[in-house]
Amino acid sequence: MILAAVFLLSLSSLALEVLLTRVFSISQWNHLSFMVISIALFGFAAAGTFLNIIDTQKKDWEKRLSSSGPVKIFIILYTVTAIGSFMVLNRIPLDYFRLPLEPVQIFYLLTAYLLLTLPFFFAGLVISLAYAFIPEKSGFVYFASMAGSACGAIIPFPFLPFLGEGRSIILAALIPLIIVPFEKPTTNKKHALTKNISRGKRFAFQVTCLFIVLMTGLLVSVEDGLEPKVKPSPYKDLSRFLQFPDTRIFETVTGLRGRFDSVHSPYTRFAPGLSLKFKDILPEQWVIYKDGDTPFFIYKQQLQKDEWFSKFTLPYAGYMLVPNPEHILLIQDGGGSGIPCAMASGACNITVVEQKPKIAHIVRNHYNIPVVNQNPRAFMAQSDKHYDIIHIENWGGSLPGSDALTQGYLFTTASFSEYLNHLTENGILIMARKLLLPPADSIRLWAGAYESLRSLEFENPERHIAVLRNWSTFTLIVSVRPFNDMTGLKDFARDMNFDLVYIPGITKEMVNRFNIFDAPYHFFEISRLAEAYRSGTEEAYFETYPLDVAPQSDSRPFPGRFLKWNRLKALYKITGSRFYSLFMSGEIVVCVVFLEALVIAVFLLMIPVFTIKKQDKKPNISLLLYFLAVGAGFMFLELFFIKKYIFIFGDPVISFTVVLTGILVFSGFGGCCSQRIGPGGLRYVLIALIAVLIFIFLGLDPMIHRILELSKILQYTLATLLLILPSFLVGLPFPLGMRFLLNRPAHRAYAWTANGCASVLTSIISAQIAISLGIPIIILCAAAAYLVALLMSNTKTIGQK
């Protein structure tokens, strides 16, 4: 029964983890999903520590606890705490932004954290009991756990559109209960867990299960009852927008890629970069929010003049340079104002690339134009068509800093090269973004364009680039032909009261005229950068600038990330010396979560060291390092592939699902096969694994670029096939270690704790490694972790056993 319990609890807890990540993405921001991962794994780790403490108090604890009765109680507790904690969490007035202002919020945060830890604690208890009590079947326990988790990774998605996040969580929490009412008769007397429980107890379990299911059903079905409805953070665009009168959500669609709320309001007025010269009323609009943020606006263009406003917007400067465009490619990631621009230009053929299927469907039906629902980089890799204009629209999230960890491939140097290669000989590339002060994004994009032009061997790259701004947005224009006559652009800027930031031959007198800053900061910095490129000192420029504005490669694609940790003090001062302004940065939140996780990990790992009196029973430091390394290596590998595959699939959720399912299934098979490997095989397994990881570091990139050019089916197939070997191999060291390196149940529980703690810390630190050093470094970290495991894997201890 315990293997079935491990399978179902792994399934349910991973589904819960995935769904909580969705809940946090809506109710807070994506970067807080780290909290969910840490909560789950800490719950597991705490279970191992708990068993170590029990070991000091009770004899034969593993036999008593792993018998059928207690396991059923743990399953019931898991279900009750999973449902209960989620319902309570939804009602706690936790407001993450008020943490620096109100001490009571710390209490709310801790309460939320502890409550959510409980279900994972009970799930972890059953799994670590299985490892502790049947070490000879560690491989099968590992397989049950991984296979269950793999199912848990995908099972929420078919239910989400029908049940929503709240009900899906309740359903996931109820799943393990299905084995509680049953008792499998067995003649094997070896294990306590096989002992049959009394008829009375069995009846009590059956009644309890029925009661839980009925109560949950009742609570969920009652109108305005306790059904948890996930509300977006009050600081998200959607929540603020809903405060306007007569504003209502008329459709909500929940699914794999997020929650899409369509909102109608008489107060929707979106026209970023609109000139103050525009005197008319903007056309009627409605808006679709993804997870309460990243709005996409749809314009009701009933009349020809409804597009007129877009001729007064800053990005239209690029359209002015191509009088009669034939083919326009629009790559949209939020916003939506690019479509009226393209239509107003009179182009014959407009192609929109939109990655979100829901929005692609709406845009196609509403505007009656061709919409390609595909990852833009994959589209570019597969298309050989050339365009007169390529317009990239992305305005980022509503909260600056919140997208510091968001991976995006629209603005890397390689992307610039792709865009330029798809332009006609008179083609124009337009990029519209929010204007930041101190200048950050504008510098990075200018540098990205410059380096791309240089790599494509354009002469005098700076002669191909122009930047304009108004008070809140900027537009970068890159031309295939060098800008020789700038009169048109200058006239457009003057007529619309826009400011020039950079054009070839620009002087100080030409800037900061209409949208006046104390100094023309953006002009100064881009001019300095242009000079640095001319003199070959661009590296020094990027080194000394207070923000990270260096152009980004496909290996480090984080367009919203500008923080330099060694300049944190300066940033604190620039932002008004207020703690909460730093708190808004996703990167700093991750750092805080890491420190918190580190403290808890040390606490969980130290408790057994201090509570166990006898020296021979204390955990061995080299074995502790082995299991820490194995836990870290596994998580490094998982996160490396999740981040790498975003390049192929474009969407982190798809990447997460493919990688998690693949790695868990194949590592589960690895665990199963570990049953056939003897103690001497462990070292060879680790050596082979390190070699494979180094090969991935050296050879995966070219393969991924080839995969990008293939059809979707082949992309999924090959991406999954690539996971087989490394996943199979990472599935071996943990069960082998459990079998051959440890000889006490308490030590196995401790190894489980170490594995959990290492996984938490690694999952958080991987994010920082990716944004600071680049994604490929994560796989090197995985190899390094397994090297540590190799050095610590002294299988001679088996002889002592």
Added chain:
Amino acid sequence: MVSLQIRLRGVSDKKVLNAMSQVPRHRFVPKELLSQAYADHPLPIGQGQTISQPYIVALMTEKLKLIGNERILEIGTGSGYQAAILAKVAKEVYTIEIKEKLYKKAESLLRSLGFSKIKTRHGDGYFGWPEAAPFDCIMITASIDHIPPPLLKQLKDGGRLILPLGNPFSYQHLSLVTKYDDEYTVKQITGVLFVPMTGHALDQNPRVTNDIP
């Protein structure tokens, strides 16, 4: 309040300083926050709105460079405090509030305090007050991420529009728009940083404050 919070920070227009001294700010704040009425921060007034920090009220008024004969449009009456200050230094004040409860409360308060130069309206300030246009000055007292075209249309030549421009949860720029012969300049006066706050947040904790420059 005037000498320590306003004059010391550089607001020197005597008319503005006098107005800030004369208008009883405590009448415009909720009863439960009376003790903080003259504190150096904004206060919640319900409906997700705030009464601005005294310094910001003075600064925005001073930046309009009023001489006394202006007709002013204010968008976002809120408590009515800013309109009262403007009424002390200008000829006529037109003020619009989108939230009905606030509008009624402010209208009644301003009437009871004898501010006859202030005309109030309940409605969407985005479209301004076309019947009373053009205005010498327009003041928007809520953060907004763009400048409403209808308001620019209702601004006189040489007119000034002041507003906190930008994302309500990021840095905003207190910005002054000036209109000359249908040409516009937008000058950034100072950065303001708003503590993120919504009606939901306010209702739960009336002590949290916002818009601190």
